[in-house]
Structure formats: structure tokens, C-alpha cells
Amino acid sequence: MIRSVYYKSLLLPLAVLLVALTGCTSGSVPIGDEDEARRIAESYYALLQNGELAKAVELYKPEQRGHWAMFLQNQAKELGPMTKYSFKSNTVNTVFSGKFYIFQVSTRYGDQAADEIVTLFLHVEEQNIHLVSHKVNLSRSKITPTPAN
Numbered sequence: 001m002i003r004s005v006y007y008k009s010l011l012l013p014l015a016v017l018l019v020a021l022t023g024c025t026s027g028s029v030p031i032g033d034e035d036e037a038r039r040i041a042e043s044y045y046a047l048l049q050n051g052e053l054a055k056a057v058e059l060y061k062p063e064q065r066g067h068w069a070m071f072l073q074n075q076a077k078e079l080g081p082m083t084k085y086s087f088k089s090n091t092v093n094t095v096f097s098g099k100f101y102i103f104q105v106s107t108r109y110g111d112q113a114a115d116e117i118v119t120l121f122l123h124v125e126e127q128n129i130h131l132v133s134h135k136v137n138l139s140r141s142k143i144t145p146t147p148a149n
Helices: 002-024 033-049 053-057 062-079
Strands: 082-095 098-109 112-123 130-138
Touching: 033 053, 033 082, 033 098, 033 112, 053 062, 062 130
Parallel strands: none
Antiparallel strands: 082 098, 098 112, 112 130
């Protein structure tokens, strides 16, 4: 009798925990979509580097494109053309409504270095990953060229 009560008191919380964890890995968000998010982020930066801002804006949701078109045009005016970019790190954050893919990117605009964060989102009820934000943090000092030996 004591053994039965002990097992019930141990198994019930364990069963509840397993059910809760199973709910966290809902089948509505595709597995392996991190590669697709990375491909989209890389495509975005390639378009920015090539000056194809109109094509880059198409990676945002239609209702947000006007805002991001102005943002990218202002950045291009202020900083000039992007000359280099490299991905430093990425994070995936699962929330009830989907997944955020956050990429940290080092960029260079002429002699000005910047650290950027670009965020993509996949809603659980959608099939496509879209860009949702882009933040540019300029370095405090301009890059000084290294002397050639």
C-alpha cells in the first residue's frame, strides 16, 4: 500500500511534466527551419551589399515594407554602401506564437564598422519566415586601415 502511494506520488508529477514538455515541441513549427532562416538572412545581407534595397524589402511582411524601405534608404544615405558583412552568432527563441531567429552580424560601410542585429519570425500558423526587425549599432570609432608591410 505504501509502495503504491509512493509510485503514484512520483509518477503523476512525472506524467504531467512529460505532457507539458511534449506541448513545447508542437508539430506546427517545422523542424530544421533554422537553415531556412539562415538562408533568408544571408540573402538579405547579400541584397543589401549589392544595393538591391527593393528586393531586400520584399523579405519583410507586405504591411511592413513601407517602414523598412524608408529605414534602408536612410541607412544607405547615412552610411554609404555596405562593403562587407559576416555573421557572428545566432539564437533561436521559441514563443507560443512561433519562433524568432536572431542573427548578430558584423558589417562595414566604407571605413565605418557596425554591429547589426536582424530578427526573423515564423508564426505557428504560417509557412514563411519573414524579417521583422533590423538594428544597426555603429562602432564608436572609425576603422583605421592597417599599414601594408
